Amino acid sequence: MSCPRPIAWTSTVDPEGVPNLAPFSYFTVASTDPPMLSLTIEKRDDGAPKDTAANIARTGEFVVDIVSEALGEAMAATSARLPAEDDEFAAAKTSAAPARHVVPARVAESPVSMECVLERSLPIGNALLVIGRAVCFHVCPDVMDEHGRIRHDRLRALGRIGGRYLGTADTFSLSSGRAGPDGADTR
Numbered sequence: 001m002s003c004p005r006p007i008a009w010t011s012t013v014d015p016e017g018v019p020n021l022a023p024f025s026y027f028t029v030a031s032t033d034p035p036m037l038s039l040t041i042e043k044r045d046d047g048a049p050k051d052t053a054a055n056i057a058r059t060g061e062f063v064v065d066i067v068s069e070a071l072g073e074a075m076a077a078t079s080a081r082l083p084a085e086d087d088e089f090a091a092a093k094t095s096a097a098p099a100r101h102v103v104p105a106r107v108a109e110s111p112v113s114m115e116c117v118l119e120r121s122l123p124i125g126n127a128l129l130v131i132g133r134a135v136c137f138h139v140c141p142d143v144m145d146e147h148g149r150i151r152h153d154r155l156r157a158l159g160r161i162g163g164r165y166l167g168t169a170d171t172f173s174l175s176s177g178r179a180g181p182d183g184a185d186t187r
């Protein structure tokens with residue numbers, strides 16, 4: 001799809017506790033109250049589940065880290081297929097910080113991390129659609145404004161477009177007919 005998508009840099013553990021980290025751009029908001037997100041994790045060409053899908057199915061937990069421009073190379077390194085027993089935090093030269101409510105670690109350098117528990121999953125086509133409920137948010141104060149809102153121009157999240165990447169520094173507004181009494185729709 002030639003339109004930018006956010007990237008869910010997703011941390012899981014296998015039942016033995018081995019950490020795994022991989023990016024997924026078939027990723028979006030699924031619900032705002034309670035906060036939920038969805039990932040679409042395709043099967044491998046041989047039909048086997050990717051490590052992330054297998055780990056979420058077995059443990060019911062994951063952490064989604066947002067990828068800032070500075071973390072791009074590290075994130076890309078974790079899309080390589082590594083043996084399941086390899087620690088991808090080490091391969092990406094990132095640090096693991098403990099999560100508060102789930103076992104998988106978060107990426108310490110990520111400006112926004114969302115601890116998730118599996119709400120439900122649905123085998124669909126060649127993929128597993130995973131819906132996670134966010135139970136804890138970690139937001140670096142540097143990317144927030146004085147009202148606690150995330151500023152995209154401080155976050156500088158990477159987007160995925162047509163197999164390439166896009167920054168999110170250049171944005172603009174359109175005069176919207178949907179503005180309510182509280183102002184414009186910010187979705």
Ligand SMILES: Cc1cc2nc3c(=O)[nH]c(=O)nc-3n(C[C@H](O)[C@H](O)[C@H](O)COP(=O)(O)O)c2cc1C
Binds near residue numbers: 078
């Ligand atoms: C930016 C980016 C986005 C990706 N998005 C997806 C995706 O949405 N779904 C998917 O199945 N694979 C996606 N991949 C490929 C997975 O990251 C890759 O298959 C990875 O090896 C899976 O790791 P795992 O086996 O540790 O789960 C993406 C790769 C990159 C670099």
